[in-house]
Amino acid sequence: MLGLPKATELNKQLPKKAIYAKFKMNTAEKEKMDKDISRITIVNEVSPSKVSLSPGKEVQSFFVILVALKRKDYSEKTINTLSNLIPQNLILVLQYDDKAKLAIYRTKLLQTEWKSLNDLKIHLQGLDFDKVWENVVLQIAGMNLENGNSLDAQIEINSKKEKIKKEIEKLEKQARAEKQPKKKFALVSKIKKLKNDILMFK
Structure with missing residues (x-):
């Protein structure tokens, strides 16, 4: 995959009941997860024994988990919970019908757009797992590091x-x-200020 x-x-099934039991989830938490997820399967383990990459200081391996969804408008809180429950570096493949997207949790949930499952790819770029994992996060987030920023920054x-x-789109x-010139001018001025605010970020 990917x-x-x-x-x-x-191809290792991860029973939801086992997750519920291991993490002592209450009835409400179980219901939330069951509402969104039908099946969880570990589909890849990327580790030094399987690929020609050195372990990193922080990241030694990562897993790809296929999450079969019951609905396309799933709750992001459910996916956050799943990501935080399993103490591993995870790429989540969220699949609904014939479409899928990638998700990864790094300070927040980062996601790709919906695509055909076969069109989703991950490239292993870097000399060790720390750098490879950083690049995986960047790929899924669809962004680049700018001005020497750290990944989290x-x-x-x-x-x-x-x-x-x-906010600009809404304004x-x-x-x-808006029909009244005075109010229209105020909105345009606010939009201009917000566009300048974006330029200030580095």
Whole structure:
């Protein structure tokens, strides 16, 4: 899966009941997970014994988990919970019908767009697992490190930019619909300021 080496492939079912029991989940937590997820399968283990890469100081291996979803409009909280329950570095392949997306948790849940499952690929770039994992996170987040930022700092900057962009979109919609010149001017001025704020991020 994901174009990873055949040596990494697994097909190990991860029963939800086992997760519920191991982490002592209460009834409400079980119901939330059961509402979104039908099946969990470990499909790849990427480790030094399976690929020609050196262990990193922080990352020695990672797993790819296929999560079969019951609904496309799943709760991100459920995916966050799953990511945080399993104490491993995880790439989650979220599949609904014939579409899938990749998700990874790094300070927040990062996701790709929906695609055909066969079109989802991950490239192992780097000399050791620390660098490879960093590049995996960047690939899934769809971003690059800028101005010497650390990975976590870049994620925070991108999150702030995205929040501002959404606010700009909302204000632009309001400005287009606004009939009163004075109010329209105020909205346009606010949009201009927010666009300048985005340029300030480094």
